[in-house]
Amino acid sequence: MAFPVLLVCSGNICRSPIAEQLLRARVEAPVEFGSAGTLARPGMPMTDEAALMSRQHGGEPDGHLARRVTRELVQSSGLILTAAREHRARVVELFPRASAYTFTLRQFARLAAMAEVPEGDGRSVVAAVAARRGFAAPVAPDQDDVPDPYRRPLAEYEVAAALIDDAVRSVAPALARVR
Amino acid sequence: MRITQVTDAVQPAAPESPNVPLNLALGTLIGLALGLAAAVLRETLDTHVRGEHDVRGLSPAPIIGGIAFDARAPERPLIVQDDPRSIRAESFRTLRTNFQFLGGTDQRHSFVVTSSVQGEGKTTTVANLAIALADAGRRVIVIDADLRRPRLADMLGLEGAVGLSDLLIGRADFDDLVQPWGSGSLDVLPAGRIPPNPSELLGSSAMVQLIARLEQSYEYVLFDAAPLLPVTDAAVLSTYVSGVLVVVASGRTRKAQLRQTFAALRNVEVTPAGVVLTMLPAKGPDAYGYGYSYGYLADPADVADWVPASETGTPRPAEPLPTEPPAVGPSAAEYPSVLRLPAMPAVQLPAAVEPPAEAPAEPVPADRRSSISRGARPAKVRPQRPARRRGRRNAVRLRSAVPDSGEEQETTLEEAAFLESESAARSGTL
Numbered sequence: 001m002a003f004p005v006l007l008v009c010s011g012n013i014c015r016s017p018i019a020e021q022l023l024r025a026r027v028e029a030p031v032e033f034g035s036a037g038t039l040a041r042p043g044m045p046m047t048d049e050a051a052l053m054s055r056q057h058g059g060e061p062d063g064h065l066a067r068r069v070t071r072e073l074v075q076s077s078g079l080i081l082t083a084a085r086e087h088r089a090r091v092v093e094l095f096p097r098a099s100a101y102t103f104t105l106r107q108f109a110r111l112a113a114m115a116e117v118p119e120g121d122g123r124s125v126v127a128a129v130a131a132r133r134g135f136a137a138p139v140a141p142d143q144d145d146v147p148d149p150y151r152r153p154l155a156e157y158e159v160a161a162a163l164i165d166d167a168v169r170s171v172a173p174a175l176a177r178v179r
Numbered sequence: 180m181r182i183t184q185v186t187d188a189v190q191p192a193a194p195e196s197p198n199v200p201l202n203l204a205l206g207t208l209i210g211l212a213l214g215l216a217a218a219v220l221r222e223t224l225d226t227h228v229r230g231e232h233d234v235r236g237l238s239p240a241p242i243i244g245g246i247a248f249d250a251r252a253p254e255r256p257l258i259v260q261d262d263p264r265s266i267r268a269e270s271f272r273t274l275r276t277n278f279q280f281l282g283g284t285d286q287r288h289s290f291v292v293t294s295s296v297q298g299e300g301k302t303t304t305v306a307n308l309a310i311a312l313a314d315a316g317r318r319v320i321v322i323d324a325d326l327r328r329p330r331l332a333d334m335l336g337l338e339g340a341v342g343l344s345d346l347l348i349g350r351a352d353f354d355d356l357v358q359p360w361g362s363g364s365l366d367v368l369p370a371g372r373i374p375p376n377p378s379e380l381l382g383s384s385a386m387v388q389l390i391a392r393l394e395q396s397y398e399y400v401l402f403d404a405a406p407l408l409p410v411t412d413a414a415v416l417s418t419y420v421s422g423v424l425v426v427v428a429s430g431r432t433r434k435a436q437l438r439q440t441f442a443a444l445r446n447v448e449v450t451p452a453g454v455v456l457t458m459l460p461a462k463g464p465d466a467y468g469y470g471y472s473y474g475y476l477a478d479p480a481d482v483a484d485w486v487p488a489s490e491t492g493t494p495r496p497a498e499p500l501p502t503e504p505p506a507v508g509p510s511a512a513e514y515p516s517v518l519r520l521p522a523m524p525a526v527q528l529p530a531a532v533e534p535p536a537e538a539p540a541e542p543v544p545a546d547r548r549s550s551i552s553r554g555a556r557p558a559k560v561r562p563q564r565p566a567r568r569r570g571r572r573n574a575v576r577l578r579s580a581v582p583d584s585g586e587e588q589e590t591t592l593e594e595a596a597f598l599e600s601e602s603a604a605r606s607g608t609l
Contacts, residue, residue: 089340096355
């Protein structure tokens, strides 16, 4: 069974679908990517700018429909990567046990870049990365977040997409170790 | 009228005034007196706790640790993890050693870490102490009981949205909320959502039950609590645990505040178990035993023959380090006052008491040695020399002796447990 990874942001129409699509395009492993939003209106498509960003970075944005993050969804995921700390907090509040496998995307990228990830099932990969928490010098809190570009000029989308692309470069090799 | 010359005018060889030697002497004296007066005045008017001697006069508890000030501390608070070879990390390990003696034979090892006011280094101290204990193989849980301004989760890089408060109101189970940290034996329970009534929550029966339960499953239970003076949380909590550690920041805490802090604890009939001094100056009279643990390494020539040629400058994994010649100090049993920290032997104790695997975890690279020996004060260094020499002469014996003694302790413990279980089984069958 594929290891379920969930990407979470607010509306599930900008940041989380971009990250989901970039990861899907770059990870060749039995990992299944999905996304959801803490405030999402179910059925909404990605914004045009977000779809453009995803395509520019090699993602496949067609057919994405927004959905709301639920307790069941959190519970059934093996790894949850959020756009910002606020989403991490919301996810953990839905299902406290998820604190063991919920990170912000950039936090997980930073930890994964430091970790020696052994090949193994998804759970062990996440545990190896999570064990790096606290080892590195702490960063400014906003260094863990991808700012929300929704209803902002295209330049903001480009900033967000670049941050996501950068994080995915570190996350993808770690997830590629999943067997 | 006739004018005659009586004598020749004598040209003075030296000026009548100013009298340079006199002026110099007077100036020096007056200058000294003024300086002295200023110093005395400053000392008497200074209401801050500066160092050990200030705390000694106020505190009913021994000082069990001193942490040097580090301007970079906010950037890298977890120094034990971040830079284990730094002197600050070493002082946290010394704190750990002394801390381990606090409980004595008491089975309960739950401690509240608090301070007079905020910003004295509670969270930094508790986090580093917990990591140091976990490094020594202890099963530790650290709980953020500061339900007003929780900082622990952020410092440890964990999500703190759910935690203690959710547990106390029954919104979630302990197993759901506790988060493992690092690869060691450290668990963390963040504060959770900030409740409107922290004192009531911390004083609830759920809290009492939680502490009892944690004491069962962990060797050390550490609470990071709110400061004592502004709010009552820590005082409430301190009546439920086996000990209280008071963090005192040098140059930040006022003596009057510290007095009130101890009074607040006295009011709830709690005697603090120990005081930890933080933000101590690195130099000067208040520098607290700074660098003394490296006294052994003071002479680089002496150090040289301890470093395997192949590994100069790299951490050595397996060999016992000269930093802590284990059996040179008195044994734990005959050691009179573990808690009088500036006395040297406290540092030597850990290796004698802790599992032998501990000593090699603290290698000192050659470049650091030299910098340390430069920083070490000769007065502190010199008395160490005989001890080190002895340690060195006994090195071979020590190497075999220490693990033995460690094993001996373990066997006796195991035997005790075995005997206990056996007698229990026997009484069961009877």
